[in-house]
Amino acid sequence: MEVPQxxxxxxxxSNAHPRILAAQSLPLLGHMHxxxxxxxxxxxxxxxxxxxxxxxxxLMVSGTGHAGMEAAIANLLEPGEKIIVGVNGIWGERxxxxxxxxxxxxxxxxxxxxxxxxxxxxxxxxxxHKPAILFLVQGESSTGTHQAxxxxxxxxxxxxxxxxxxxxxxxxxxxPLFADKWGIDCIYSGSQKCLSGPPGAAxxxxxxxxxxxxxxxxxxxxxxxxxxxLIGDYWGWFGSRSYHHTGPVSTFYAMREALQIxxxxxxxxxxxxxxxxHQQLWEGLHSLGxxxxxxxxxxxxxxxxxxxxxxxxxxxKVVKNAMDKYNLEIAGGLGPSAGKVWRIGLMGYNATPTNVxxxxxxxxxxxxxxxxx
Amino acid sequence: MEVPQxxxxxxxxSNAHPRILAAQSLPLLGHMHxxxxxxxxxxxxxxxxxxxxxxxxxLMVSGTGHAGMEAAIANLLEPGEKIIVGVNGIWGERxxxxxxxxxxxxxxxxxxxxxxxxxxxxxxxxxxHKPAILFLVQGESSTGTHQAxxxxxxxxxxxxxxxxxxxxxxxxxxxPLFADKWGIDCIYSGSQKCLSGPPGAAxxxxxxxxxxxxxxxxxxxxxxxxxxxLIGDYWGWFGSRSYHHTGPVSTFYAMREALQIxxxxxxxxxxxxxxxxHQQLWEGLHSLGxxxxxxxxxxxxxxxxxxxxxxxxxxxKVVKNAMDKYNLEIAGGLGPSAGKVWRIGLMGYNATPTNVxxxxxxxxxxxxxxxxx
Numbered sequence: 125m126e127v128p129q130x131x132x133x134x135x136x137x138s139n140a141h142p143r144i145l146a147a148q149s150l151p152l153l154g155h156m157h158x159x160x161x162x163x164x165x166x167x168x169x170x171x172x173x174x175x176x177x178x179x180x181x182x183l184m185v186s187g188t189g190h191a192g193m194e195a196a197i198a199n200l201l202e203p204g205e206k207i208i209v210g211v212n213g214i215w216g217e218r219x220x221x222x223x224x225x226x227x228x229x230x231x232x233x234x235x236x237x238x239x240x241x242x243x244x245x246x247x248x249x250x251x252x253h254k255p256a257i258l259f260l261v262q263g264e265s266s267t268g269t270h271q272a273x274x275x276x277x278x279x280x281x282x283x284x285x286x287x288x289x290x291x292x293x294x295x296x297x298x299x300p301l302f303a304d305k306w307g308i309d310c311i312y313s314g315s316q317k318c319l320s321g322p323p324g325a326a327x328x329x330x331x332x333x334x335x336x337x338x339x340x341x342x343x344x345x346x347x348x349x350x351x352x353x354l355i356g357d358y359w360g361w362f363g364s365r366s367y368h369h370t371g372p373v374s375t376f377y378a379m380r381e382a383l384q385i386x387x388x389x390x391x392x393x394x395x396x397x398x399x400x401x402h403q404q405l406w407e408g409l410h411s412l413g414x415x416x417x418x419x420x421x422x423x424x425x426x427x428x429x430x431x432x433x434x435x436x437x438x439x440x441k442v443v444k445n446a447m448d449k450y451n452l453e454i455a456g457g458l459g460p461s462a463g464k465v466w467r468i469g470l471m472g473y474n475a476t477p478t479n480v481x482x483x484x485x486x487x488x489x490x491x492x493x494x495x496x497x
Numbered sequence: 498m499e500v501p502q503x504x505x506x507x508x509x510x511s512n513a514h515p516r517i518l519a520a521q522s523l524p525l526l527g528h529m530h531x532x533x534x535x536x537x538x539x540x541x542x543x544x545x546x547x548x549x550x551x552x553x554x555x556l557m558v559s560g561t562g563h564a565g566m567e568a569a570i571a572n573l574l575e576p577g578e579k580i581i582v583g584v585n586g587i588w589g590e591r592x593x594x595x596x597x598x599x600x601x602x603x604x605x606x607x608x609x610x611x612x613x614x615x616x617x618x619x620x621x622x623x624x625x626h627k628p629a630i631l632f633l634v635q636g637e638s639s640t641g642t643h644q645a646x647x648x649x650x651x652x653x654x655x656x657x658x659x660x661x662x663x664x665x666x667x668x669x670x671x672x673p674l675f676a677d678k679w680g681i682d683c684i685y686s687g688s689q690k691c692l693s694g695p696p697g698a699a700x701x702x703x704x705x706x707x708x709x710x711x712x713x714x715x716x717x718x719x720x721x722x723x724x725x726x727l728i729g730d731y732w733g734w735f736g737s738r739s740y741h742h743t744g745p746v747s748t749f750y751a752m753r754e755a756l757q758i759x760x761x762x763x764x765x766x767x768x769x770x771x772x773x774x775h776q777q778l779w780e781g782l783h784s785l786g787x788x789x790x791x792x793x794x795x796x797x798x799x800x801x802x803x804x805x806x807x808x809x810x811x812x813x814k815v816v817k818n819a820m821d822k823y824n825l826e827i828a829g830g831l832g833p834s835a836g837k838v839w840r841i842g843l844m845g846y847n848a849t850p851t852n853v854x855x856x857x858x859x860x861x862x863x864x865x866x867x868x869x870x
Contacts (some may be wrong), residue, residue: 125640127536150518152512159499188742194525221721225721316743372696374518
């Protein structure tokens with residue numbers, strides 16, 4: 125098996141922290157052994173800090189961010205219920221698809237790629253439709269936008285009997301998030317972005333309101349594998365512990381270590397480090413004449429940056445040169461941004477001045493080769 | 498994080514092979530990078546050997562064995578269709594539950610725990626009901642039984658327009674299995690048993706007939722996360738490669754290495770090694786006066802052995818003594834066998850004369866302490 129060493133500065137996975145990779149080579153424990161259950165409890169605790177919540181209901185879904193997405197919808201949406209899905213990139217599109225599969229009545233709200241939703245329009249939509257769920261993506265990695273979530277949105281959802289469900293795959297740990305303060309009801313994320321772990325684990329949170337909804341469902345969720353009643357029971361949410369699936373032991377170790385690293389640094393410092401990396405990146409890119417795809421400063425996601433491909437530049441050549449010359453991953457666009465942007469991830473372990481400097485240098489070199497500097 | 502070193506001789510997870518744990522600390526690659534796609538191709542190849550098939554349609558589901566189970570049912574059973582589920586332990590029960598969630602018409606065939614189904618009764622049921630699926634468990638780890646699968650069962654299914662779907666979580670790599678020769682249409686397994694990997698990956702196989710069924714579905718599978726049309730497309734089944742989810746990179750490395758280890762040893766030798774461990778175990782246990790829970794020799798699963806708890810013996814004390822004194826996991830029963838048996842797994846890296854000798858010694862010591870020897 126050949127595994128070259130690369131610096132992964134695309135939208136993820138980012139490079140894993142060496143401590144996390146090392147944790148994955150620890151010997152296995154049984155998935156119901158007390159020392160393993162202790163590790164699970166510590167993961168739940170670490171997630172409470174990361175999500176900024178006092179809710180009992182945090183755990184790591186044994187699957188990728190997509191499994192987290194499906195767990196949120198499959199458990200909280202019953203057939204026939206309304207869901208408003210904010211679509212401004214591919215993640216919203218996927219949730220709309222997924223919600224139809226789960227027989228929800230899907231109402232899409234669309235924003236142009238590179239734009240986000242205003243608090244006023246979201247509140248109005250919730251008040252109008254009173255859906256079971258309002259779904260939003262905090263960090264839309266296909267377009268590089270950051271959706272604001274505070275400003276009374278949670279209260280508006282509560283007033284309408286709506287659960288606020290948020291995708292934070294590309295943002296969690298990199299930008300501020302306050303589950304309780306903002307009144308969010310369900311959040312899922314991924315391990316391979318700002319948490320510096322390998323992909324394959326989905327941090328997951330539910331509020332008491334979300335749990336009430338799950339408890340009062342008329343039908344079982346269609347999925348057994350992601351039924352939160354059963355998974356929660358394995359994680360000790362309800363006081364006891366029952367076997368549901370065999371926890372992916374090494375992946376749990378990795379998440380435990382990732383959350384330790386978050387706690388060691390502290391969220392405030394971690395957010396500040398990500399912001400500093402973003403500022404350093406744009407200072408460099410602006411000096412090369414490059415511009416952001418996202419026009420409004422306030423809409424920019426600092427963890428996944430979208431950079432407009434200037435007219436006459438072959439974006440793929442810049443990507444290829446970075447990989448060939450520096451073993452450096454710069455990514456192209458995805459979905460609505462395909463062919464129009466480069467995407468630079470500044471996430472977790474990778475969000476350092478050294479790495480950002482190399483990215484800027486790779487753009488300089490790539491543009492120079494095409495006679496654009 | 499405290500992770501004690503233990504010898505895991507229960508029904509799984511078993512100890513991971515050191516080469517596999519080491520593979521998990523390799524640096525990450527992007528989930529669409531060519532060197533990573535090559536590793537995926539090598540996994541598909543390795544799985545073809547392991548399943549003994551020429552089918553194009555092999556891959557590793559990014560989830561535990563349960564995700565594999567759900568993938569099989571969610572993709573191959575449409576709402577309203579009939580499925581016959583062979584139930585002789587908890588895995589069949591779970592598939593029956595899961596199939597109801599996916600709106601199948603479930604027909605359960607029951608065998609007493611510790612018994613299996615005869616080829617004749619299975620063929621008769623298939624001919625009578627002509628279900629969309631016949632589901633069987635090759636290695637029922639809750640009771641320690643091995644279900645025979647050859648003897649024309651595949652042909653009978655084909656004649657009835659039925660897909661033969663088999664759970665091999667506890668058996669794959671430990672006992673003979675011939676997907677093509679036996680006419681099996683879909684198989685899933687787990688990584689943490691005879692493949693000596695950490696839990697979290699589900700080897701998966703579909704025949705051309707199963708793929709035809711998937712192609713001709715009238716409805717999309719309810720699950721997006723496990724939709725084999727989309728996952729297959731990520732694995733290159735249909736010629737191109739599309740992003741579906743972010744492959745759990747470290748887990749792919751682990752599976753790649755696990756399959757290399759299988760290929761290095763060779764299936765014939767691997768099956769023989771598991772059989773030898775089973776024989777050694779029972780020679781020792783019989784000398785202690787212990788008996789198999791599964792009465793018929795032909796029904797015994799060699800990879801997960803169920804041992805009757807003799808009258809007057811406290812099974813939990815034997816388990817506790819083994820753990821306290823030898824750091825050795827011996828497991829109790831599960832589902833129908835709870836409180837009635839001990840379960841000993843002889844799987845993968847752990848199926849060695851040294852480990853079996855320690856297990857026998859732990860039983861000797863545990864029984865002696867209770868004055869039963």
